[in-house]
Amino acid sequence: MDTRMRAFLFPTLTPAFVLRVLAVAAATYLFFGFVCTPFVIRGKSMEPTYRDGGFNVLWKPAYWFSSPSRGDVVAVRLAGDRVVYLKRVVALTGDLVTFQDGTLKVNGRAVDEPYVQGPCGWNLPEREVEQGQVYVVGDNRSMPIEEHDFGQTSVRRVVGSPLW
């Protein structure tokens, strides 16, 4: 075997080498743990935009210096961020939200939602989004409303958005 190939496959355990390995491991851990976290989608609440079993990457700096806007797809953490809800922001603080025969209305005006496909017959009385909260809903409105987890949540629970 070539000397260089041998050195590459079986490196000498010098202190410099060990330090390099530790530095790469630490950088990888920090990057994929706190900046760009891969995740698998479980559930159908965001279909057809994001399919059950799909792969994506959570971009955590998305809202470090800004707040979510209407239409953004966001990750909402629960106790931590190993398991998150993936939902779309439809209304912000102070907005009035309602569903009437499947149509989302914000502040009295019907919202154009090209990402929603399939029939929807949801009805939900009007409610105001409280201070410091955003209203999030999944794109799959064909599910019965009782089975779909959606609603207002604290902005502080929004931990990022999918990279694509």
Add this chain to the structure above:
Amino acid sequence: MVSRNRLFAALGLLLLAWGLWYFFPTRQRQVKRQLKAIASWATKDPGEGALSAVQAARRAKEFFSDPCSWTADAFDLSGRVSTEEIGRYVFAARSRFDSLSIKFYDPIIDFQGDGSALVTATLRVQGAQRDGEPINETHEIRCVMDKEDGTWLIKKVTVVEVLKK
């Protein structure tokens, strides 16, 4: 080049550290181990027999204090249940499901002044009912756990409403 003796010494120290960490767990690790035990107890594999279901139901007192109170504002439910009632609910649930997987994620454990542990965690329930209907539920829960006779038992459970319709 790192000498062989130093490498063995380092490995030995790592082994010692691991042994101390594993055999002398902190309170945090004791609570996490108990959560893992609860998840394992509540999980049902396909093809589980009636005897296993009865045995599982009887073990409720290993994980819950008597009585245990619970609150789920999102579902407008609350109450206090004895370990015997929990056992009955567990048996009924196991009869309804063909398979059930329970997991806790991201447990945050805070110890209170009275020695109890306030645990916040994400609970994931997945499985299939006997009629084939799948179940996939995710909730944030808050538990108060007390140490009784060396075992951490759940005294109170609250289901946190993360998304308020």
